[in-house]
Amino acid sequence: MIADFLEFDFLRHTFFTGLLIGLIAPLLGAFIVVRRLSLIADALSHVTLAGIAFGLFLEKKVLGAIITPFYSGLTFSVIGSIFIEKLRTVYKDYQELAIPIILSGGVGLSVIFISLANGFNTDIFNYLFGSASAISQKDFFTIIVISIIILFSIGLFYKELMTLSFDEEHATVSGIHSKRIHLLFIVLTALVIAASIRIVGVLLVSALMTLPVAASMRLARGFKQMIILSIIFGEAAVITGLISGYYLSMPPGGTIVVVSIIILLLSISVKRFNFKRGELEK
Amino acid sequence: MSKPIITMSNINYAYDNKKVLKDINFEVPRGSFMGLIGPNGGGKTTLIKLIVRLLKPDNGSIQLFGEAIEKYHKWNKIGFVSQKSNSFNKGFPATVFEVVSMGLTAKIGYFKFLTKKHKNKVLHAIDQVGMLDYAYQNIGNLSGGQQQRVFISRALVSDPELLILDEPTVGVDYENVKRFYELLHELNEKRDITLLLVTHDTGTMTEHATDIVCLNQTLHFHGKPEEYTSLSEAELSRFYGHPVNVITHDH
Numbered sequence A: 001m002i003a004d005f006l007e008f009d010f011l012r013h014t015f016f017t018g019l020l021i022g023l024i025a026p027l028l029g030a031f032i033v034v035r036r037l038s039l040i041a042d043a044l045s046h047v048t049l050a051g052i053a054f055g056l057f058l059e060k061k062v063l064g065a066i067i068t069p070f071y072s073g074l075t076f077s078v079i080g081s082i083f084i085e086k087l088r089t090v091y092k093d094y095q096e097l098a099i100p101i102i103l104s105g106g107v108g109l110s111v112i113f114i115s116l117a118n119g120f121n122t123d124i125f126n127y128l129f130g131s132a133s134a135i136s137q138k139d140f141f142t143i144i145v146i147s148i149i150i151l152f153s154i155g156l157f158y159k160e161l162m163t164l165s166f167d168e169e170h171a172t173v174s175g176i177h178s179k180r181i182h183l184l185f186i187v188l189t190a191l192v193i194a195a196s197i198r199i200v201g202v203l204l205v206s207a208l209m210t211l212p213v214a215a216s217m218r219l220a221r222g223f224k225q226m227i228i229l230s231i232i233f234g235e236a237a238v239i240t241g242l243i244s245g246y247y248l249s250m251p252p253g254g255t256i257v258v259v260s261i262i263i264l265l266l267s268i269s270v271k272r273f274n275f276k277r278g279e280l281e282k
Numbered sequence B: 001m002s003k004p005i006i007t008m009s010n011i012n013y014a015y016d017n018k019k020v021l022k023d024i025n026f027e028v029p030r031g032s033f034m035g036l037i038g039p040n041g042g043g044k045t046t047l048i049k050l051i052v053r054l055l056k057p058d059n060g061s062i063q064l065f066g067e068a069i070e071k072y073h074k075w076n077k078i079g080f081v082s083q084k085s086n087s088f089n090k091g092f093p094a095t096v097f098e099v100v101s102m103g104l105t106a107k108i109g110y111f112k113f114l115t116k117k118h119k120n121k122v123l124h125a126i127d128q129v130g131m132l133d134y135a136y137q138n139i140g141n142l143s144g145g146q147q148q149r150v151f152i153s154r155a156l157v158s159d160p161e162l163l164i165l166d167e168p169t170v171g172v173d174y175e176n177v178k179r180f181y182e183l184l185h186e187l188n189e190k191r192d193i194t195l196l197l198v199t200h201d202t203g204t205m206t207e208h209a210t211d212i213v214c215l216n217q218t219l220h221f222h223g224k225p226e227e228y229t230s231l232s233e234a235e236l237s238r239f240y241g242h243p244v245n246v247i248t249h250d251h
């Protein structure tokens, strides 16, 4: 079954992109979940949608536009992330307020650009729910570059990110530059979302970042173990989801999320099972 | 005389319009074990937060290790256990080892990793608070007192020159409180670590501290433990604003 994927160029790009986002989405998702910022991923994905709609509008109305929807989405996502960070410092005691502001802003702009670009079409549908046949070679290389940036940054700042996520007050007092690390973190999130949207779609990208983490959280001992397990679950979901989506002609976003949920349910029941056994042994 | 580790001059602080600290002047000399006591709401935690720059004074100045706090940057010389450290994010699936290693993050610095030496240090710090058996357990699964011991260990691991502890032994059982004070005593005597400890347990504290400060908006008392214990009840209740009994070992 995988053979098909490796044979055709466009599918091969999709498959390897899938492997990359199966790695980077849960990796960053681990930090997002433990900081209880899962909704930020949703807010940013809607901002990315606005960027994509803007790119589609340019493509349609301005001949020879140089920015493709992928790049305008990426740009919007990064700007949106910086904006969220700003709002979070303005509303210090209501940090979650940044999320609905950004989310509704993203949806509002998307609607405007979509209607300017003459309404819904298949392109938009693909961006909302993901598509297995949409990765151009250029997009593919950009996603490779993004993945390298993510892996390097997380590798280099792993201890700072973990320290800050666990106890922000302690991190600040011990002399870590919390503001800069925050900013780095949120920009990385924006990059991951922009990279993942082609395959899983705007509406489901946050699921790929959070569901594998939710599943591994219940099983792992320690943060590092949780990250590793999340990535394994993420990859499993992406590979199974992509292949089954392709053969069933369904948007891969849907199949990937369904597989993630099955993994989550399995992890809950495994935990139950262990728990019960543990009780019997006593 | 070497410079004091902490100097506070004419410090005032108010939350919105509520004055909490008025004209605070005091010094923590190098090598001292300073006990900070006072009634609930007396402003102890606020004072500590000013020192670790979680808050900024309305006026007055603070010096750390002889440097103005605005310019001070060697924060890894200061270990801190906050009063609220038991209200951390319990869902965070970090092992005790991981939590204590976070105490080294700033000290190791950017772009560097935990080496074998650091790992041994972490294990040693965990051992110091008697939590070695739990090193690879998730912190969320421990009891409140055990968690508190882990946070103490996190403050110790970076070999601080100044340890600031805001009611660190709340929820810790008697045996471990005793052990903890012995540890503090040893750190103070043998390793010359300066200590600033907030506590309501004045009985145990007067046995170990070298200086005692009593805070209720303003400084009401600043002196040696012997002087403090020889205060009459009338004087004490004046500091607290209500009658008090000197707490002795009532465990």
Ligand SMILES: Nc1ncnc2c1ncn2[C@@H]1O[C@H](COP(=O)(O)OP(=O)(O)OP(=O)(O)O)[C@@H](O)[C@H]1O
Residues within 6 Å of the ligand: B015, B016, B018, B020, B038, B039, B040, B041, B042, B043, B044, B045, B046, B047, B083
């Ligand atoms: N964030 C805040 N906003 C407004 N007022 C505050 C805040 N934190 C503390 N206060 C007030 O400041 C006063 C001093 O509080 P602080 O926490 O410094 O007291 P404390 O001496 O540490 O008390 P305790 O022994 O109970 O820990 C209290 O009256 C409290 O109500």
Ligand SMILES: [Mg+2]
Residues within 6 Å of the ligand: B044, B045, B046, B083, B166
């Ligand atoms: Mg307090």
